[in-house]
Amino acid sequence: MTNHATRLLxxxxxxxxxxxxxxxxxxxxxxxxxGKGAAVLRRRMFxxxxxxxxxxxxxxxxxxxxxxxxxxxxxxxxxTDIIGVVERAWIEAGEGRAVVRFxxxxxxxxxxxxxxxxxxxxxxxxxxxxxxxxxxxxxGPDIYTAVRWTPLELSLVPIPADxxxxxxGAPEYFPVTITRAAxxxxxxxxxxxxxxxxxxxxxxxxxxxxxxxxIRAEGAKLERERQTAIxxxxxxxxxxxETMQRLIDDGTPLEQARAALIDAAADRDQATRINGQxxxxxxxxxxxxxxxxxRAILAxxxxxxxxxxxAEAGSEFRGMTLLEIAxxxxxxxxxxxxxxxxxxxxxxxxxxxxxxxxxxxSTANKAMLKGWMEAPETFGxxxxxxxxxxxxxTSRVDIGAFPALSLIPEGAEYTYATLSDRGETAQIATYGxxxxxxxxxxxxxxxxxxxxxxxxxxxxxxxxxxxLVYAILTGxxxxxxxxxxxxxxxxxxxxxxxxxxxxxxxxxxxVKMAKQTGQQAEPLNIQPAHLIVPVALRDxxxxxxxxxxxxxxxxxxxxxxxxxxxxxxxxxxxxxxNSATAWYLTAxxxxxxxxxxxxxxxxxxxxxxxxxxxxxxGTEFKVRIDAGVKAWDYRTLYKSAGA
Numbered sequence: 001m002t003n004h005a006t007r008l009l010x011x012x013x014x015x016x017x018x019x020x021x022x023x024x025x026x027x028x029x030x031x032x033x034x035g036k037g038a039a040v041l042r043r044r045m046f047x048x049x050x051x052x053x054x055x056x057x058x059x060x061x062x063x064x065x066x067x068x069x070x071x072x073x074x075x076x077x078x079x080t081d082i083i084g085v086v087e088r089a090w091i092e093a094g095e096g097r098a099v100v101r102f103x104x105x106x107x108x109x110x111x112x113x114x115x116x117x118x119x120x121x122x123x124x125x126x127x128x129x130x131x132x133x134x135x136x137x138x139x140g141p142d143i144y145t146a147v148r149w150t151p152l153e154l155s156l157v158p159i160p161a162d163x164x165x166x167x168x169g170a171p172e173y174f175p176v177t178i179t180r181a182a183x184x185x186x187x188x189x190x191x192x193x194x195x196x197x198x199x200x201x202x203x204x205x206x207x208x209x210x211x212x213x214x215i216r217a218e219g220a221k222l223e224r225e226r227q228t229a230i231x232x233x234x235x236x237x238x239x240x241x242e243t244m245q246r247l248i249d250d251g252t253p254l255e256q257a258r259a260a261l262i263d264a265a266a267d268r269d270q271a272t273r274i275n276g277q278x279x280x281x282x283x284x285x286x287x288x289x290x291x292x293x294x295r296a297i298l299a300x301x302x303x304x305x306x307x308x309x310x311a312e313a314g315s316e317f318r319g320m321t322l323l324e325i326a327x328x329x330x331x332x333x334x335x336x337x338x339x340x341x342x343x344x345x346x347x348x349x350x351x352x353x354x355x356x357x358x359x360x361x362s363t364a365n366k367a368m369l370k371g372w373m374e375a376p377e378t379f380g381x382x383x384x385x386x387x388x389x390x391x392x393x394t395s396r397v398d399i400g401a402f403p404a405l406s407l408i409p410e411g412a413e414y415t416y417a418t419l420s421d422r423g424e425t426a427q428i429a430t431y432g433x434x435x436x437x438x439x440x441x442x443x444x445x446x447x448x449x450x451x452x453x454x455x456x457x458x459x460x461x462x463x464x465x466x467x468l469v470y471a472i473l474t475g476x477x478x479x480x481x482x483x484x485x486x487x488x489x490x491x492x493x494x495x496x497x498x499x500x501x502x503x504x505x506x507x508x509x510x511v512k513m514a515k516q517t518g519q520q521a522e523p524l525n526i527q528p529a530h531l532i533v534p535v536a537l538r539d540x541x542x543x544x545x546x547x548x549x550x551x552x553x554x555x556x557x558x559x560x561x562x563x564x565x566x567x568x569x570x571x572x573x574x575x576x577x578n579s580a581t582a583w584y585l586t587a588x589x590x591x592x593x594x595x596x597x598x599x600x601x602x603x604x605x606x607x608x609x610x611x612x613x614x615x616x617x618g619t620e621f622k623v624r625i626d627a628g629v630k631a632w633d634y635r636t637l638y639k640s641a642g643a
Contacts, residue, residue, distance in 0.1 A: 023116040027101065029087060030115060034096040034125045034154060041141065049141045050134075056094050060130075060150040064089035070100045071155040072111070073124075073539070078376075080573075083108045086154060096125075100154065107536075111156065120156055127151045158539045158546075230257045233373050258373060290359050293325050297363050300447060322442045329356040341443050360437060364454040364621060365608045371455030372605055375462035378572045379469040379597070382530040384589035387602035388628070393427045404522055424480040424632055428598055431464050432624030433457055454608065457623045461606040465597060467574070468629040472595055473532070473639070474578040477631065485631050486639040491516065499640040501537055501583050503544055503552050506563045509585055509638050516635040526636055529588040531567040536580040537642075538571035545569060581642030593632035600626035 022031035037054035070084030082103065089098040102112045114120040131148040227248050234244035247257040320328070323341060388394055406415060435457065441449040476484045486493040491512055499505055513526045533541050543551060545565060553559035567585065575582065586594050597604070606625040631637065 025116070028104065028112065029099050029101045032098045032100060032123050032154065034089075034098055034123060034151065036095050039143070042144075050144045051141050052144045052146065054146045054149060056091050056096060058131075058147045058149060059091060059096065060148070061089045061091070062150070064098060064151050064154075068151075068153050070102070071153055073155055073157050078573075080105075080107065083111055083156065089151070096151070098154065115156070120158070122157050124155045124157045125151055126153045126155065158542045226254055229254050230261075233258050233261050258370075261373075289329070290362060293320070293328070293359055294363050294366070296320060297322075297325075297447065298366065298451070322447075325359070326356050326442060329359070360619060361608070361621075363451065364437075367451045368454040368458040368606060368608050368623065371458035372462055374455075375459040377462050377466045378570050379466050381568070381570055382532065382586050382589060382594075383469060383629075384594065384596045385602075385604055386596045386598045388426065388428050388598050388600060390600075391428055391430075391626075393425045395425045404520065424630065426596075426598055426628055426630035428600055428626050428628035430624055430626050431461065432622055433460070434620060434622050436620045454621070454623065458606055461623060461625045465625070465627050465629070466572075468627065469595060469597065470572060470574040472629055472631050473584055474575065476639075479631070479634055483634075485634050485637065487634075490634040492634055492638045494638075494640040495643060497643060500581065500642050501533065501540055501544065501640070503550050503561060503563050505640060506531070506544065506566065506585075509640060510563070510566065513585065513587070513635075513638055524635065526587050526592060528567050528585040528638070529591075530570055530586045532570045532572070532575070532584040532586060534575035534578075534580050534582070535571045535573045536576055537583060538569065541569045541571070541583075579642065583640050583642055585638040587636040592636040594636040595629065595631045598628045598630065 024030070035054065035056075037056045039051050039053040042050050042052045064086045065088055068086040069082045070086060072081050072083050075081040083105075084100045084102040087099045087101050089096065091097070102108055102115075111120065127149055129146045129149040131146070132144045133147050135143040135145065137143065230244060230247055230252075234247075243261065247260060252260070408414060435449075435453050437449045472485070476486050479485055479490075483489050494505070494509065494512075498508075510528055513528055514523065516524050516526050518524050531541055531545070544561075545563060545567065547561050547564060550559040550561045589595075603626070606623050609622040609624070
């Protein structure tokens with residue numbers, strides 16, 4: 001008997017190769033081989049592993065042939081991540097092929113040159129599966145044959161992607177139909193390198209044995225990443241520890257956890273001041289009305305997870321316009337809901353119950369928090385978060401270099417450590433903007449007014465904080481000792497001819513950081529945790545840190561890479577504007593004082609204040625954040641000019 005099931009799965013990816021000899025410099029086109037559908041072992045954290053096989057005959061090429069993007073390493077935050085376009089795609093002799101055309105932008109020129117030279121040769125294909133046919137096995141993982149699937153995009157990548165990995169960034173989920181078939185012959189799963197799947201005319205090779213310990217380690221790594229992401233989201237919206245821990249312990253997927261945290265934060269913040277008064281909910285009916293209308297608006301705006309959007313299909317508020325919701329709020333409160341549209345909206349804004357204005361405020365707040373959490377910022381991974389009680393300049397005692405402990409003979413007294421004020425001060429400031437929701441926007445049913453605009457302003461707030469962080473690196477401020485943060489006197493600056501990013505320069509920088517000394521001139525053995533580079537150096541850094549053998553050595557197979565996996569790579573385009581060659585190392589923010597982002601009273605997310613409009617007929621909102629950034633200790637930071 002055939003059973004049918006439906007579930008949501010994220011976009012998948014698999015490897016492919018570039019046909020370097022097909023590059024046409026006149027048209028800037030090249031041919032790619034993007035897959036033969038060979039079987040690949042997929043790992044899952046909470047379910048059994050399975051073998052995925054793509055039926056090439058079932059591939060829907062409409063997205064590719066409609067001008068799908070060629071991306072830089074699956075990055076999709078900005079338009080500059082698009083490095084080309086798919087001109088056409090087809091299947092020939094069971095192999096997927098495509099011709100792509102590169103952009104003529106200056107920043108893509110180097111990528112094109114490396115592709116033509118055969119240096120960049122790996123492609124990753126992102127795809128969704130619409131239907132799997134499962135063949136169950138008793139002697140191994142079940143076989144999932146994708147009988148209907150859609151290639152979505154192509155990306156050039158520095159390292160062949162692990163087939164078990166999902167595409168980076170916020171995952172987009174797709175519904176997939178699953179059917180079960182009778183047992184069939186078992187295909188051989190490919191090795192966990194995508195290159196073997198698609199390399200033309202490759203000789204038959206013996207497939208390596210999948211190590212169970214490796215699978216368990218990978219599963220543990222994915223689980224740690226899920227928990228870390230949930231903790232960061234909880235921190236961003238100031239969620240309570242109980243809610244955060246429940247989402248972690250229940251194994252809640254990241255997207256659902258993020259939505260739950262936003263809901264909890266928005267409900268909490270609804271009790272904050274609105275026009276000088278605390279908003280209160282006086283009846284269960286009012287809360288149900290607000291919640292139902294709010295979710296309907298968020299669903300229409302595409303701001304609910306896919307699984308939750310489906311639940312809104314039967315909602316009484318489904319499809320209602322903003323004007324209709326305003327009338328409903330008045331009717332529920334026993335007020336007149338008839339008459340001129342402008343008058344109706346005006347009454348809804350000013351009615352004493354505040355149902356409609358509170359609804360708008362809550363919706364805008366959720367949109368703002370979602371925008372804050374999803375902002376494509378990198379500073380949170382390598383900075384620490386702190387708190388200041390006010391806007392005064394504050395100094396901090398130097399505890400980063402606590403002196404070594406003294407020997408205490410039997411019966412002797414303990415002595416006090418000498419801690420000095422490092423002379424560093426920090427101060428926070430307020431950053432903000434106003435926006436309004438007018439009566440006209442309500443009548444025009446303009447969802448952008450209180451969904452996308454608040455989200456955009458929250459992203460702008462997070463970007464503002466990011467600007468302050470990276471201004472520390474590029475601006476090189478003067479420290480409390482009257483010496484610049486990065487300076488030869490601090491032993492944390494390299495401007496020599498060998499400062500370009502390489503295995504040798506990274507190893508030398510690690511030594512310099514380890515030799516930094518404390519109050520008593522003892523070495524502190526500070527270890528770098530993050531390599532921060534401009535986007536221009538991202539691929540170079542990835543290759544250096546991932547290579548098993550030294551890529552700079554003459555005989556690469558006999559020279560181990562001493563910096564392999566030494567640090568995590570973080571790339572940010574703000575650095576490119578200052579220097580495309582300079583790079584930085586920073587110690588772990590949890591172990592050392594490095595760069596700290598400070599918020600007023602620890603409120604590390606923007607606030608949304610509301611008041612009845614005076615300058616506009618409607619409601620005015622103010623988004624603000626109180627923040628400052630400080631580099632506390634030069635010993636935990638290192639800069640190389642990359643000359």
